[in-house]
Amino acid sequence: MNYDVIIVGGGGMGSSAAVHLAQSPNGARVAVIERDPTYIDAQTWRANTGGIRRTHSLPENIALSQYSIEYYRDFAAHTEVDGIGTDAEFVPGGYVMTASPAGIANLAVNFELQTTMGVDVRWLEPSQAASQFPMLRQDHIGAAVHSPADGWANPQRVLEGLRRKAVALGVDYLVDEAMVFERAGRRISSVTLASGRTLRAPTIVLAAGPWSGLVAKKAGVTIPVGPLLRHDFDFEVDAPSAPQPFIRDWARIAFRPEGRGYRGGAQTTATSRSFDFAADPNFFETMMRPALTDSLHGFEGVRQVGAVTGLFDFNALDQNAIIGPCSGTLDNLYLLTGFSGHGFMHAPGAGRAIAELIIHGEFRTIDLTRLGWQRVVDGKPYLDRKAG
Numbered sequence: 567m568n569y570d571v572i573i574v575g576g577g578g579m580g581s582s583a584a585v586h587l588a589q590s591p592n593g594a595r596v597a598v599i600e601r602d603p604t605y606i607d608a609q610t611w612r613a614n615t616g617g618i619r620r621t622h623s624l625p626e627n628i629a630l631s632q633y634s635i636e637y638y639r640d641f642a643a644h645t646e647v648d649g650i651g652t653d654a655e656f657v658p659g660g661y662v663m664t665a666s667p668a669g670i671a672n673l674a675v676n677f678e679l680q681t682t683m684g685v686d687v688r689w690l691e692p693s694q695a696a697s698q699f700p701m702l703r704q705d706h707i708g709a710a711v712h713s714p715a716d717g718w719a720n721p722q723r724v725l726e727g728l729r730r731k732a733v734a735l736g737v738d739y740l741v742d743e744a745m746v747f748e749r750a751g752r753r754i755s756s757v758t759l760a761s762g763r764t765l766r767a768p769t770i771v772l773a774a775g776p777w778s779g780l781v782a783k784k785a786g787v788t789i790p791v792g793p794l795l796r797h798d799f800d801f802e803v804d805a806p807s808a809p810q811p812f813i814r815d816w817a818r819i820a821f822r823p824e825g826r827g828y829r830g831g832a833q834t835t836a837t838s839r840s841f842d843f844a845a846d847p848n849f850f851e852t853m854m855r856p857a858l859t860d861s862l863h864g865f866e867g868v869r870q871v872g873a874v875t876g877l878f879d880f881n882a883l884d885q886n887a888i889i890g891p892c893s894g895t896l897d898n899l900y901l902l903t904g905f906s907g908h909g910f911m912h913a914p915g916a917g918r919a920i921a922e923l924i925i926h927g928e929f930r931t932i933d934l935t936r937l938g939w940q941r942v943v944d945g946k947p948y949l950d951r952k953a954g
């Protein structure tokens with residue numbers, strides 16, 4: 567069967583790319599190969615914090631989040647089929663990013679960039695931060711930035727909505743697994759599926775999340791993307807949570823209110839790099855509890871009430887996405903992976919960007935050239951400026 571574009575992986579990223587491709591004026595014929603339509607292991611299904619923030623340090627990541635926030639706000643319109651759209655359940659609860667005393671200079675540079683790019687961000691000295699958000703410990707932070715219009719949404723609803731819209735636009739979702747990539751020089755000539763079916767298209771998009779490195783290897787390309795185990799918890803204290811922003815503390819705790827308690831995790835790269843979803847039974851006690859009690863007020867009696875694990879599509883080079891063709895290596899393989907924990911907030915913009923590249927041969931809205939394949943070839947990381 568021949569298509570214009572074959573997308574390997576039908577999670578949030580692959581489905582966003584499919585929608586944006588199918589919405590192009592000439593309506594590309596798109597096949598999405600997704601081996602598990604329950605999505606039980608997909609990151610998009612497990613990313614239950616659903617955080618969306620514009621408080622990044624790279625202009626590309628800020629711009630991607632800008633687009634996502636607009637897109638998720640109007641998600642029902644974007645995903646409308648037969649008069650019914652999907653609600654992304656976007657909550658504009660805001661974000662607070664804190665910096666350590668040593669990280670103030672970096673936070674300030676990031677703040678300037680965000681301001682220049684039109685993000686509503688407010689600088690808070692430690693005393694201001696602590697009085698506005700009493701759980702923040704004044705003696706623990708050097709400064710903070712509040713972005714009141716950022717927030718969170720529901721990744722499962724988003725995936726459902728994108729997929730439903732893509733199908734309505736004529737995209738074929740094939741329940742199958744991409745197994746063999748036949749090559750002709752620097753191009754993939756066909757993709758053979760576990761069912762034995764063979765598909766052909768001039769362009770292949772790799773959006774297989776944490777499995778992207780494995781799939782790329784099948785096509786003969788090494789990419790620095792693999793799984794990184796992430797734990798997210800639901801947790802409570804005796805007092806119910808009040809409405810408050812998503813707090814991302816420099817010492818790596820990141821959480822938001824959920825129900826009567828909270829939901830979130832501790833950012834660390836010291837977890838398993840395998841495809842095993844088994845939770846570390848000690849993680850809450852050894853990582854979460856100390857991170858919460860050391861960094862914040864009011865968590866002395868914190869208790870875990872739920873947990874989920876999931877695998878990030880972790881880019882070991884620089885923890886940023888790789889978007890675009892593997893030019894010079896495998897010219898018609900387009901990467902859409904390596905988001906390293908930011909793929910929910912970047913899916914709408916990244917899907918649009920890959921569609922632009924495929925349809926027009928260039929980025930039309932956000933220039934993501936610096937997130938391309940060339941930096942992988944050159945071994946030159948494009949790093950975030952951290953305020954930790």
Ligand SMILES: Cc1cc2nc3c(=O)[nH]c(=O)nc-3n(C[C@H](O)[C@H](O)[C@H](O)COP(=O)(O)OP(=O)(O)OC[C@H]3O[C@@H](n4cnc5c(N)ncnc54)[C@H](O)[C@@H]3O)c2cc1C
Nearest residue numbers: 575577578579601609610613617744775876908909910911
């Ligand atoms: C616990 C957790 C919390 C997170 N929190 C946030 C957050 O707050 N904010 C944020 O922006 N991001 C967050 N993320 C990251 C975000 O979920 C992902 O970056 C995003 O969902 C992008 O997903 P994806 O479509 O690339 O990958 P996935 O959703 O994993 O989809 C990849 C798909 O590829 C399929 N596949 C793999 N190999 C093959 C093959 N050979 N053939 C066919 N199909 C294949 C898989 O079945 C899977 O469905 C979180 C992730 C986790 C795990």
